[in-house]
Amino acid sequence: MINDATPPLKAAIVPVTPLQQNCTLIWCTRTMKGAFVDAGGDLERLKAAAAQHGVTIEKLLVTHGHIDHCGGTGILAEQLGVPIEGPHPDDRFWIARLDDDGRNYGIEGRAFEPDRWLDDGDKVTVGDLELDVIHCPGHTPGHVVFHHAPSKLALVGDVLFQGSIGRTDFPKGNHADLIASITGKLWPLGGATAFVPGHGPMSTFAHERASNPFVADRVIAA
Numbered sequence: 001m002i003n004d005a006t007p008p009l010k011a012a013i014v015p016v017t018p019l020q021q022n023c024t025l026i027w028c029t030r031t032m033k034g035a036f037v038d039a040g041g042d043l044e045r046l047k048a049a050a051a052q053h054g055v056t057i058e059k060l061l062v063t064h065g066h067i068d069h070c071g072g073t074g075i076l077a078e079q080l081g082v083p084i085e086g087p088h089p090d091d092r093f094w095i096a097r098l099d100d101d102g103r104n105y106g107i108e109g110r111a112f113e114p115d116r117w118l119d120d121g122d123k124v125t126v127g128d129l130e131l132d133v134i135h136c137p138g139h140t141p142g143h144v145v146f147h148h149a150p151s152k153l154a155l156v157g158d159v160l161f162q163g164s165i166g167r168t169d170f171p172k173g174n175h176a177d178l179i180a181s182i183t184g185k186l187w188p189l190g191g192a193t194a195f196v197p198g199h200g201p202m203s204t205f206a207h208e209r210a211s212n213p214f215v216a217d218r219v220i221a222a
């Protein structure tokens with residue numbers, strides 16, 4: 001019996017690919033419709049997770065075009081007959097090389113064309129849920145973050161990690177852009193916001209502002 005004590009959004013993290021990327025199943029508890037954020041690979045495990053939670057997948061969301069985050073997305077979308085939303089079109093060049101990158105990383109990768117490219121300020125829906133899209137370039141130029149304000153939850157991909165930040169030594173990576181994305185776009189969401197990073201354990205923005213060696217307040221101020 002659903003009552004007011006049931007949170008509107010639930011999430012389950014399923015690490016996938018040899019790079020242990022945190023694919024996240026998010027779902028609307030009222031409709032039991034859900035989405036995978038960054039279905040990078042291990043598609044049978046992902047489908048099993050959705051079945052285990054009784055969730056019907058209605059779309060696939062993508063934070064950025066790296067192989068561990070979306071190598072399997074085009075394949076899964078075809079299998080499930082669902083659309084792909086994201087990332088920002090500036091990651092088009094990464095998605096175009098998923099087949100080659102897959103061969104190099106030992107991950108099944110396939111280039112795809114999203115049904116919807118995303119931009120800063122867009123909204124995406126999952127069941128009755130509405131998440132904000134925040135364009136956070138730096139790790140890749142077209143990286144987006146998904147934020148569900150009522151749950152104080154953000155899915156940040158490879159922008160920010162517990163105790164670290166995303167690499168910026170890839171093509172079109174930009175360190176200054178990344179720092180600006182984190183401090184100018186993520187911090188204003190509030191310190192109590194919990195985030196799922198692309199790899200490793202969850203954290204909160206307050207924790208990172210206090211202790212992250214790259215973007216803590218005292219590091220930025222120095």
Ligand SMILES: [Zn+2]
Pocket residue numbers: 064066069139158
């Ligand atoms: Zn990445």
Ligand SMILES: [Zn+2]
Pocket residue numbers: 021066068069158198199
């Ligand atoms: Zn990654």
